[in-house]
Amino acid sequence: MNQVLTGRFIKECRKGKGFTQEQLAEKLNISCKTVSKWECGNGFPEISLMLPLCAELGITVNELLSGCKISDEEYKIKAEENLISAVAERRENKKKMVLQILIAFSTVLSGCVMFLIAGLLQMPVGLRVALIIIGAVVAAVGIGVCCVLDRDTGYFQCPVCNETFIPSMSAYVAGVHTLTKRRLKCPRCGKVSFCKKKLGK
Numbered sequence: 106m107n108q109v110l111t112g113r114f115i116k117e118c119r120k121g122k123g124f125t126q127e128q129l130a131e132k133l134n135i136s137c138k139t140v141s142k143w144e145c146g147n148g149f150p151e152i153s154l155m156l157p158l159c160a161e162l163g164i165t166v167n168e169l170l171s172g173c174k175i176s177d178e179e180y181k182i183k184a185e186e187n188l189i190s191a192v193a194e195r196r197e198n199k200k201k202m203v204l205q206i207l208i209a210f211s212t213v214l215s216g217c218v219m220f221l222i223a224g225l226l227q228m229p230v231g232l233r234v235a236l237i238i239i240g241a242v243v244a245a246v247g248i249g250v251c252c253v254l255d256r257d258t259g260y261f262q263c264p265v266c267n268e269t270f271i272p273s274m275s276a277y278v279a280g281v282h283t284l285t286k287r288r289l290k291c292p293r294c295g296k297v298s299f300c301k302k303k304l305g306k
C-alpha cells in the first residue's frame with residue numbers, strides 16, 4: 106500500500122467522475138479536508154469508508170489499495186497463477202505423503218526382519234545383540250524421517266479460527282496426536298486445540 110499512489114489515484118478517479126472534493130466529501134458524509142488529505146498522500150481512507158468511496162469512484166478495493174486500475178486480463182492472470190501454485194503444492198504434498206508411507210513401511214519391515222533373524226536363527230550372542238540394535242536404529246531413523254516429512258507436508262488447521270500453519274519441530278514432536286489430528290498452539294489466535302492436517306492452504 107502506498108498512500109501517495111492511492112491519493113493520486115483517488116484524485117484522478119474523482120476528476121474522471123466530474124466531482125469536486127466538496128461533492129465527494131458530501132456523498133461520503135465526511136469533511137472536505139479529509140478528501141484533500143487522502144489526495145495529498147497524507148492519510149489513507151478508513152476501512153469503513155473504503156467500500157462507499159470505491160462505489161462513488163467506480164473502482165474496486167483492490168484498485169484503491171494498488172493505486173491504479175487493474176485490467177480484467179490482469180485479474181484473470183493473477184487468479185490463475187494462484188490457482189496453479191495451489192494445485193502444484195497439493196500434488197507435491199501428495200507425493201511426500203506416499204514417500205512417507207513407503208519409508209514407514211520399509212523401515213518397520215526391515216526392523217522386524219532383523220528382530221526375527223536375531224530371535225530365530227542360531228548365532229553368537231554378539232551378533233544377535235548387534236542385529237537387535239541395528240533393527241532398533243533403522244526403525245528409529247525411519248520414524249524420525251517420517252516426522253520431518255509429516256511436519257513438512259501440508260498444514261495444520263486451527264479449528265477455532267481456521268488459520269493454517271506449519272508448527273515448529275519441537276511443538277510438533279511434543280504435540281499429543283491421533284492418526285489425523287495433533288494438539289498444537291495456533292500462531293494466530295493462540296488457542297491450543299486438536300488441529301487437523303490439510304494438504305493445501
Ligand SMILES: [Zn+2]
Nearest residue numbers: 263266291294
Ligand atoms: Zn487459531
